[in-house]
Amino acid sequence: MFKIKGWSLIRFYTILVYIWMFAPIAVVILLSFNPQQFGTFPMEGFSFKWYGDLFHNTTIIMAFKNSMILGSLTAILTTAIGIPAAMAFIRYEFPGKNTLNTLLLAPIMIPEVVLGVSLLLFLRWLQQPKSFLLLLIGHCVLTLPYVLLVVQARLVGIKRSYEEASLTLGAGPFQTFREVTLPLLTPAVMAGMLFSFSISFDDVTATLFWATAQSQTVPVKIFAMLRNNISPEINALGAVMIVLTVSIPLLAGYLARRFSRRLE
């Protein structure tokens, strides 16, 4: 007779957990290839129809463009701010350092709703209209902590003696940063950028508060579409989003590992 051992139970249970976690995602991807209007199983045929519709839906293409531009700008800005900030926190002593560091990391702890509302209220107080700039600033606030954490962690691992050697050899502080610190920091900078991009790319909660009609992002657009009707286009869009948001962090991790291995 088949004997059920403790370990096979655990294995069975683990498989169930994974199914529970990934089945909805798998269904979305599968149904996106279903030609019928209402997704049912078993699927009757296979087509790229909804992907085709997707590429002809101008508002979605607009939203996609917005998301890409927003994500890229957020990634560039946060690394531009994050690298010098991380340098300051790790390499220099100044009063109020710990407080400031906690403050910069706080957006991770604060619920996004609170962040969303407060930035909006702040804008009201400044008597400024909602705009793409607001969205960009908001996303930078959201993603900066992640960039900071990644870059700081790497910076701690870069021995001071590299920089000191460079200084004693005659390179000034800026040249030392450009020639020694930054190249050694590259994996973290890449990872930080990709993190920043993917967080910005799939943020819903805060973005709902900040987005205007012109500056809708893909997740916000999906949310809006879901309220009106359940079109299979959403499945296709969902599949695209899933592939993008899963592959980017994976790529980030891979790049980080490859670069750091090459440096050793």
Place this chain on the structure above:
Amino acid sequence: MNNSIVQLRNVVKRFDDVLAVEKMDLDIEEGTLVTLLGPSGCGKTTILRMIAGLEDCSEGDIYIKGKRVNDVPVHKRNLGMIFQDYALFPHKTIYDNVAFGLKYRDVSKAEIKKRVTRALETVRLPGVEFRKPAQLSGGQQQRIALARAIVIEPDVLLMDEPLSALDENLREEMRQEVDNLQSELGITTIFVTHDQREALSMSDNIIVMKDGLKQQEGGPEEVYDAPVNHFVADFLGHCNFYACRILGRENGLLKVEVADGKTLYSEHDEGWDVGKELELLVRAQKIEVVARGDTIPDTEVNIFDGIVKSRMYMGGEAWYFVELQDGTVVHAISISREFPFRDKDAVTLHIPPRHCRLIPKET
């Protein structure tokens, strides 16, 4: 002025409330190799880093080539520094590592190439230009670090425990190499170490430090044979210490009484008053050990009988711990080719009066 290339005047370094270096005066002559020797935390590395400009001094002045450099930033001081962990740039090739310092000096591309090649030849590692540091062994990396530092023709070469990461054999080899290179190039070198053998074998001058204070400064023989206090004596090698009192003078020798009533004679006499309490020190290597009954030529003083209590075979030398009749244990190191005595052997010790040193009593 003298021909000191590096001078420290009243240099003090405080880290928050901790005094790392206390009122340090230092004169380093051009072309010499000077070692800062001391246990960890004695301030030796801090001094080196202050000379390099990697730390500020809290008080005092530092002069290089007669010019006050307190406010000159690191990259303008023209010094070569070798770090304990080599600090070769891991993302650059060996060529780019060695050429690094030349890029910031007015040197043409062709000249850089020439000088890098020559530097690599000097450290006996030609042909590794296009490898990465990780592809070289520890000793090779240290040579590249050396090449990188000397290629810029620095005024002073600063070395921060450069050999401590290497294993014993390699350390010996590199020690000779650094020493040869230094005398060949005639480059003023300040060497920081906690290894007294390194210090003794390489230096023109040794500065022994403890707790941020200079204890003694002098040539290797002077520091080793004529230590000024207990710490210096102990740090530089195996010593026997005995509290003692001056009894008087006999036949041109100083007669001292050791705590338990033994009398010894010493050639070392700085005119102390009779009755003065001092500490007697004898280096373990200077004590002769012979079998009981064997005669020791030309002397009748400082001879004691004892029993070998324990012994240690150290390869090139034999360590004996000899117990005298009154229970005092004497550490003697003999470098004879044989290892003749065993535990409980009856032996006679001879402590030559010229190797009996007297130092102030430890308080």
